[in-house]
Amino acid sequence: MTILLTEKEALDRAFKALRRSGHIARQNHCCCGSCSCAKISADVERMPPERRAKIAGAVHYDRQRGDVGPLRKLDLMFGPVEIDDVQYGKGHAEIAAAISEACAAEGLATFWDGDPSRCVEVLFQGAYSPVRIRVPSGAEA
Ligand SMILES: [Zn+2]
Numbered sequence: 001m002t003i004l005l006t007e008k009e010a011l012d013r014a015f016k017a018l019r020r021s022g023h024i025a026r027q028n029h030c031c032c033g034s035c036s037c038a039k040i041s042a043d044v045e046r047m048p049p050e051r052r053a054k055i056a057g058a059v060h061y062d063r064q065r066g067d068v069g070p071l072r073k074l075d076l077m078f079g080p081v082e083i084d085d086v087q088y089g090k091g092h093a094e095i096a097a098a099i100s101e102a103c104a105a106e107g108l109a110t111f112w113d114g115d116p117s118r119c120v121e122v123l124f125q126g127a128y129s130p131v132r133i134r135v136p137s138g139a140e141a
Helices: 007-020 033-046 092-105
Strands: 002-006 023-026 057-060 073-079 081-083 086-088 109-111 120-123 130-134
Touching: 002 007, 007 023, 007 092, 023 033, 033 057, 033 073, 033 081, 057 092, 073 092, 092 109, 092 120
Parallel strands: 023 057
Antiparallel strands: 002 130, 057 073, 073 120, 081 086, 109 120
C-alpha cells in the first residue's frame, strides 16, 4: 500500500514513533533551543525515578527552527538529558541512529556528522512538500 503524505506529516509520524520508543520527542517546542532544553530538563527532573530511568533520549526542535524556510532542512537538537551530573538516556550516537531510523521509515532523509554538539538535520525535498511512502498493508495510515 502506498499513501501520500506531506513531509510535515511524515515528520509528525517519525516523532510519534520516537515517543513510542521511549524518547522525549517534541516539535515546535518553546521559542528557542535554550528554552526548549531547559523545559525538557525541568520536566525530567519532576518525573518519578522509575519513569526517568526509562528515557531513551531527547529529540526536539523549537519554533524558530520549525520554520524550515528555503534551506529545506530542519535542525533537531538531541541527546541524553543530564540532571545533577546524572545522564538519563542513551549516548548521542544511539539516539541519532534512532532518529534517522524513525525518519527513514517515513521516507525522510537525515544527516548527522557524528559530532555530539551538532544537530541531526532532516533534509526535506521541498519545504514540507508531499512525499509518497510505503507502509505495510494493515498498518494505520
Ligand atoms: Zn527561548
